[in-house]
Amino acid sequence: xxxxxxxxxxxxxxxxxxxxxxxxxxxxxxxxxxxxxxxxxxxxxxxxxxxxxxxxxxxxxxxxxxxxxxxxxxxxxxxxxxxxxxxxxxxxxxxxxxxxxxxxxxxxxxxxxxxxxxxxxxxxxxxxxxxxxxxxxxxxxxxxxxxxxxxxxxxxxxxxxxxxxxxxxxxxxxxxxxxxxxxxxxxxxxxxxxxxxxxxxxxxxxxxx
Numbered sequence: 001x002x003x004x005x006x007x008x009x010x011x012x013x014x015x016x017x018x019x020x021x022x023x024x025x026x027x028x029x030x031x032x033x034x035x036x037x038x039x040x041x042x043x044x045x046x047x048x049x050x051x052x053x054x055x056x057x058x059x060x061x062x063x064x065x066x067x068x069x070x071x072x073x074x075x076x077x078x079x080x081x082x083x084x085x086x087x088x089x090x091x092x093x094x095x096x097x098x099x100x101x102x103x104x105x106x107x108x109x110x111x112x113x114x115x116x117x118x119x120x121x122x123x124x125x126x127x128x129x130x131x132x133x134x135x136x137x138x139x140x141x142x143x144x145x146x147x148x149x150x151x152x153x154x155x156x157x158x159x160x161x162x163x164x165x166x167x168x169x170x171x172x173x174x175x176x177x178x179x180x181x182x183x184x185x186x187x188x189x190x191x192x193x194x195x196x197x198x199x200x201x202x203x204x205x206x207x208x209x
Contacts, residue, residue, distance in 0.1 A: 071103035083112065090120035101129055106136045124153045127179050128160040137165075140171040162194060169207075178205060 003060050009071050064069035079099050083092040086146040097112030099105075117123060144167050150160035169178035185192050192200040 069101070071105060075099065088119060090123070091115045093119070094123070094126055097126070097129065101133065106133050108135045110137060122153060124150045124157055127153065128157065128163070131160065131163060135167055135171065140167050143167045158185050158189065158192060159195060162200070175207060179204060
């Protein structure tokens, strides 16, 4: 936001130099006040934008991936048809689940992922994505369980552990369980960071205060 300078006409006062100097000084003071107000408004606007973004990121799941947007009904129908035509093909159900995940079709994503895992249960990322979908649909205990499956299948899968801590902390109001999960991550990787880039160690320290 720029500060718009208003043009001011300064009449020449030849009789008294001190009056002319005072007029010029007043002009500079007016411009300075205008610049200060403009900067203050800009800072306030930026601060409000940052607060809004912060509130959004804190309440969202840790690994939502693509921003939800309106699903193409033809594409969705084609994926559903392909999965139903080949119901024992886990990859088809995963593909449908991923499409629904990305387009905020949470219940449909849960169904597709569950079908995929019933056919092929050793899919770490599918368990982790199912955990996110369980959280979005308010099934917090099942979210923790799904993240636990992912973590058990892959000891290095930190995203599932991080998300498990998010559910414990924000949805189940169990701070101690969240701390335990996140400290387990730090024991394996002291430099671990959240998917948004925040130091996990600092998050733990803040939580313990």
